[in-house]
Amino acid sequence: MSNPTAAMLVIGDEILSGRTRDANMHYLAQEFTKHGIDLREVRIVSDDASAIVAAVRALSAGFDHVVTSGGIGPTHDDITAPCVADAFGVAITVRDDARTILQAHYDRQGTELNEARLRMARIPDGATLIENPVSAAPGFSLENVHVMAGVPSVFQAMVSSVLPGLTGGQPLLSQTLRIERGEGDIAGPLSDLATRFDDLSIGSYPYQRNGVYGANVVIRGTDGGRIDDAMTALSALFPEAVAS
Amino acid sequence: MSNPTAAMLVIGDEILSGRTRDANMHYLAQEFTKHGIDLREVRIVSDDASAIVAAVRALSAGFDHVVTSGGIGPTHDDITAPCVADAFGVAITVRDDARTILQAHYDRQGTELNEARLRMARIPDGATLIENPVSAAPGFSLENVHVMAGVPSVFQAMVSSVLPGLTGGQPLLSQTLRIERGEGDIAGPLSDLATRFDDLSIGSYPYQRNGVYGANVVIRGTDGGRIDDAMTALSALFPEAVAS
Structure with a gap:
C-alpha cells in the first residue's frame, strides 16, 4: 500500500x-x-x-x-x-x-x-x-x-x-462476512483466498456467542471492485455466511 | 515506586x-x-x-x-x-x-x-x-x-x-475528588499539594459537562493513610468538591 x-x-x-x-x-x-x-x-x-x-x-x-x-x-x-x-x-x-x-x-x-x-x-x-x-x-x-x-x-x-x-491517500474500504464456523474450518480456504488476492488485506476475527464459534472475515483495500470480487469468491466458499 | x-x-x-x-x-x-x-x-x-x-x-x-x-x-x-x-x-x-x-x-x-x-x-x-x-x-x-x-x-x-x-507488589490505591472548577483555577494549589505529597501520584483529568468545566483529581499510591491525608488537604482547599 x-x-x-x-x-x-x-x-x-x-x-x-x-x-x-x-x-x-x-x-x-x-x-x-x-x-x-x-x-x-x-x-x-x-x-x-x-x-x-x-x-x-x-x-x-x-x-x-x-x-x-x-x-x-x-x-x-x-x-x-x-x-x-x-x-x-x-x-x-x-x-x-x-x-x-x-x-x-x-x-x-x-x-x-x-x-x-x-x-x-x-x-x-x-x-x-x-x-x-x-x-x-x-x-x-x-x-x-x-x-x-x-x-x-x-x-x-x-x-x-x-x-x-495532511497528505492523505485513497480511503481504505472494507467489507465483512460473518461465518458461523470455527476458524480452524475456514483457515485453509481463507489462506488460499489471501494468496489469490494478495493486493488486499484479509483478516479473520474469531468470536464465540452462546457457545457457537464463528469469525468475522474482513476484506480491506483501496479498490472497491477487487473487494467485491474477493467477497464473491469468499461467499461462494461459505454460502451460509452473512455479509455484515 | x-x-x-x-x-x-x-x-x-x-x-x-x-x-x-x-x-x-x-x-x-x-x-x-x-x-x-x-x-x-x-x-x-x-x-x-x-x-x-x-x-x-x-x-x-x-x-x-x-x-x-x-x-x-x-x-x-x-x-x-x-x-x-x-x-x-x-x-x-x-x-x-x-x-x-x-x-x-x-x-x-x-x-x-x-x-x-x-x-x-x-x-x-x-x-x-x-x-x-x-x-x-x-x-x-x-x-x-x-x-x-x-x-x-x-x-x-x-x-x-x-x-x-507473576511477581506483584503493593496494590495501587486511589481516591478521586470531582471539582467543578476550570483546571486553570485549581492548578496552582494542586501543584503545591503534589510537591507536599511527592510520594503520591496526583493527576488532574479535565471534563466539560453541560458547558460546565471541571476536573477529576485522582490521588494514587500504595499507602492508604497517605492518600487519606492528601484527600483531606485537597478537600480543605476545595470544600465544594465531591468525592467520587
Whole structure:
C-alpha cells in the first residue's frame, strides 16, 4: 500500500491504571481510515518525561504523521509540550500568538489568565498552532508531530483542524462476512483466498456467542471492485455466511 | 515506586483500522493495578512481522513483564507465535504437549484436528504453556513475555492463569475528588499539594459537562493513610468538591 503512514501517542496515566478507557484512539483510527492514512501503531505511555520524549522521537522517525493526545492542560502533570520540544531539541516559551488567543478567551469569560493558564501558551520554537474552537488553548504541530488535547471534544475538533492539511491517500474500504464456523474450518480456504488476492488485506476475527464459534472475515483495500470480487469468491466458499 | 513494571502489546489490525475497540487493555490495566504491577506502556501494532518482532524485543528489554494479546489462532493472519520465537532467536515447532491438548479437545467435539488447527500447537522452544479453559488452544510464556489470545473471554482466562505466578507488589490505591472548577483555577494549589505529597501520584483529568468545566483529581499510591491525608488537604482547599 502506498498510503501515508501514521502513529498515535496517547499520554495517559489514567488509561494505564485502568481508571478510564481511551476514546480518542478509536476516533482517530476511523478518521484516518476515511482519509486514506494508514494508522500503523499506537503507543500509550505514562506522564513520564523520558518515556514521552523517547516515544515522540521513535514515532516521528518511523511514520509520516504522528498525533499525540493528552497532557497539554494547565496542571503540574501536563508535560507533553516541553517533552515534544525536548524531543526535537528546540526551546519552548510562552508565545505571543498563543497568549493573545488565551487572553481574549478568558477576557470574554471574565476569568483571570493566571500563571497556570499561561502554561498553555508555551509553544515550542518553530511550531504552528492548532485551533481549539472548544476551549481556546491551542495545540501545535512541530515537524510531523501534531500535539492535541486529551478531552475528547477538544481532540476531535483539533483532528478536524489538522486532517485536511495532511497528505492523505485513497480511503481504505472494507467489507465483512460473518461465518458461523470455527476458524480452524475456514483457515485453509481463507489462506488460499489471501494468496489469490494478495493486493488486499484479509483478516479473520474469531468470536464465540452462546457457545457457537464463528469469525468475522474482513476484506480491506483501496479498490472497491477487487473487494467485491474477493467477497464473491469468499461467499461462494461459505454460502451460509452473512455479509455484515 | 518499587512495584514491578509491565507493558502490553496488542496485535490488532482491526483496532488500528477503527473497526473494533480494544477491550483487553482495559481489563489488563485493572488486573495489574489490583495485583501491584505498574502497567507503564501499551503498544498496538498491525499484523506485520517486523513490527511485532521489534515491539516484543523492545518491551521485553524495558519492562519486568510483557503480555501480548491477539494473533495466535489458526488463520493465515495469526503470526504472533513465530514472531515471538524470532524475537528471542529460538525455533518454533508443533510441540507434543500442545498437540495432545488440541487432539483431546477436538476429539471431544468430534472435530478434525486439521492442518490449520495444528498451527495452534506451534510453540517456541523453551516456552511454557498457558492454559486455555475456554477453547483449549494454549498460550505460552517465553522469558518474560506472556502470549495470549485476543478473544476477550480467552484473554481473561489466560490472565487468570498467569497472574498468580507473576511477581506483584503493593496494590495501587486511589481516591478521586470531582471539582467543578476550570483546571486553570485549581492548578496552582494542586501543584503545591503534589510537591507536599511527592510520594503520591496526583493527576488532574479535565471534563466539560453541560458547558460546565471541571476536573477529576485522582490521588494514587500504595499507602492508604497517605492518600487519606492528601484527600483531606485537597478537600480543605476545595470544600465544594465531591468525592467520587
